[in-house]
Amino acid sequence: MPFLVHTEYETKRGFNYKFVAMVLGLLCLFQVMFLGISVGVSLYYKDSGLYSLLYTIGIDLIIGVTLYFLGRNHTEYDTGRREGMVTVSLSWVMMSLLGMMPYWLGGFIPNFSEAYFEAMSGFTTTGGTILGDIESLPRSILFWRSITQWIGGIGIIVFLVALIPFTGENASVVFDHETTGITHDRxxxxxxxxxxxxxxxxxxxxxxxxxxxxxxxLSLYDAVCHAATCISTGGFSTYNTSIGDIDKDYTNIVLTIFMFIGATSFTLIYFATVRKEPKKLFQDSEFKWFVSIILLLSLISGLWLYFGGFYSSFGKAMEHAAFQVMSLISTTGYVIQDYNFWGGPFWVIALFLMFVAGCSGSTSGGLKMIRFNILTRNLLNEFKRRTHPQAIVPLRYNGTVIKEKVVNQVYNFFYAYLTIIFIATFSISLEGFSLTDAVSASIACISNSGPGLSAFGPMSNFSSLSDFNTMLMSFLMLIGRLEIFTVLTLLHRSFWRN
Incomplete structure (x- = not known):
């Protein structure tokens, strides 16, 4: 449909493809900077990742410059919700397509669907992998693999908005659709x-x-790689057995603390540190639920591991239990021991932690603790309504009444979340995997938590999936990172009506 001009002061109506092209072009150029750092790592270690990284930089530059020039004069056109959702969705798809090039062009992951899975797992900070021998990859490629998670931790659009001054409402258009869901006040x-x-x-x-x-x-190289994947709650490691190859008390404690920070709302961290208002953090209902669940399930898990005979030392059982609970609830995916052997009770705890996950406004994925909080409070209120049908029982959060519209949004998200898990579980089970395998893989991908259980457990990988299901899991990681509706709305025909 042609653009309509109303006055000389108004911008043109229609889909602003120039704005989309401009943002995508800037993201390509933004990615070149981190690829350049990876090239420096390759030159320092003289490894075999150099040429695939250089080829990727060349492709990035060509696509980035082309898209940026196509996006010139984008301010002459209106930019709204449609442009925001398309831009954010395409940003993550494109960054993953270009981010997979060092794996694919270098022959380190020759299968296209698996290379794309690895890149999407990185940028969405999922942490699931198709690699069987991680340590066989060049250090520069492993560094790039870690950096993809660091870039995706707070969001690639957030980085772009912080570095590039957007005009008018354009920053809000893309920022709001990447940081979707129920969040704290700005x-x-x-x-x-x-x-x-x-x-x-x-x-x-x-x-x-x-x-x-x-x-x-840790060496400086390993420290940087693990710091990048820890604060981003991504979980990629430079070792085949994740943190199991390190397993030092000091390292476990540092990683646990920063996984906790990464899974906490950055808005609350801002208030507690920059504004020196820690009361906002400790009075926040979501944060209190988050801490309470961590403490409770760490204690239950530690007792189970000790009295179940999995550990002879109570202290070590509690340390590993707390680490693994923190890793799961933050959707980081680090592993000290193969919890496949920790028995059914811990499997139930693990699935719950992956499903619910951390706080809104954090780097973690999942349902988010605030939605779990609202669902639980509304369920308790329903008992009161059943007992006293005439009573008005408002749903309160942090002392404020939650609007019915917000509650409905939470229920719609919960329904969509479960439906997608069901569909993905069915698809994986068609390949002959058990229900436990299929459910855990689906939850692990849509919640961006990384490893699942059994065949897709912490010491296994996703390489046994068919190309179709590998791409399906990549799609689950994408919609999980963008909290479902930003991506799925693009598939509805009404979205494209002018």
């Missing part, structure tokens, strides 16, 4: 300022985590 009036603060906090925490890990048993 702490600054402008989206650009918010993105800068989030990015600054993220960078400072990453550096601090790397320095603390380096002070322990």
């Amino acid at each position: 702490f600054v009036p402008r989206i650009g300022v918010m993105a800068k603060w989030i990015t600054l906090i993220y960078v400072v925490l990453s550096i601090l985590c790397a320095l603390l890990l380096w002070a322990g048993p």
Whole structure:
């Protein structure tokens, strides 16, 4: 449909493809910077990842410059919700397509669907892998693999908005559709300022985590790689057995602390640190539920591991239980021991933690603790309504009444979340996998938590899936990271009606 011009002061109506092209072009150029750092790692270690990284930079530059010039004069046209959803969805797809090139072009992951899965798992901070021998990859490729999770941790659009000054409402258009869901009140009036603060906090925490890990048993290279995948709650490791190859008390404690921070709302972290208002953090209902569940399930898991005979030391049982609970609820996916052998009771705990996950406004995936909080409170209120049909029982959160519209959104999200898990479970089970295999793989991917159970457990990988289901799991990771509706709305025909 042609654009309509109303006055010289109004912008043109229609789909602003120029804005979409401009943002995608900038993201390509943004990715080149991190690929360049990976090239530096390759040159330092003289490994075989150099040429695939250089080829990827060339492709990135060509596509980025082309899209950026196609997006010139994008301010002459209106930019709205449709452009925002398309831009954000295509951003993650495109970044993963280009991000897979070092794996694919270098022959390190020759299968296209598996290379794309690995890249999408990185950018969405899922942490699931198709690699059987991680340590066989060049250090520069493993570094790039870790950096993809760091980029995706707070969101690629958040980085872009923080670094590039957008005009008008354009920053809000893309920012809101990447950081979707129920979030805390914004702490600054402008989206650009918010993105800068989030990015600054993220960078400072990453550096601090790397320095603390380096002070322990890790080399600088391993410390940087693990810091990048820890604060982003991604979980990629440079070792085949994840953290099991390290398993030092000091390292476990540092990683546990930063997984906890990564799964906490960055808005609340801002208030507690920059604004020096820690009361906002400790008075927040979601945060209190988050901490309570971690403490309760860590204690239950530790007791089970000790009295179940899995550990002879109570202290070690509690340490490993707390680490694994934190890894699962933050959707990081680090592993110390193969919890496939920890028995059915821990499997139930693991599935619950992967399903619910961390706080809104954090780097973790899953249903989010705030939605679980609202669902639970509304269920308890329903008992009161049944007992007293005439009573008005408002649903309160942090002392504020939750609107019915918000409650409906939570239920719709919950329904869509379960439906997609059911469909994916059915698809995987057609390949002959057990129900446990299929359910855990589906939850692990849509919640961006990484490893699942049994055949897709912590010491296994996703390479046994067919190409179709590998791509399906990549799609689940994408919609899970963008909280379902941003992506699925694009598939509805009404979206494309002008």
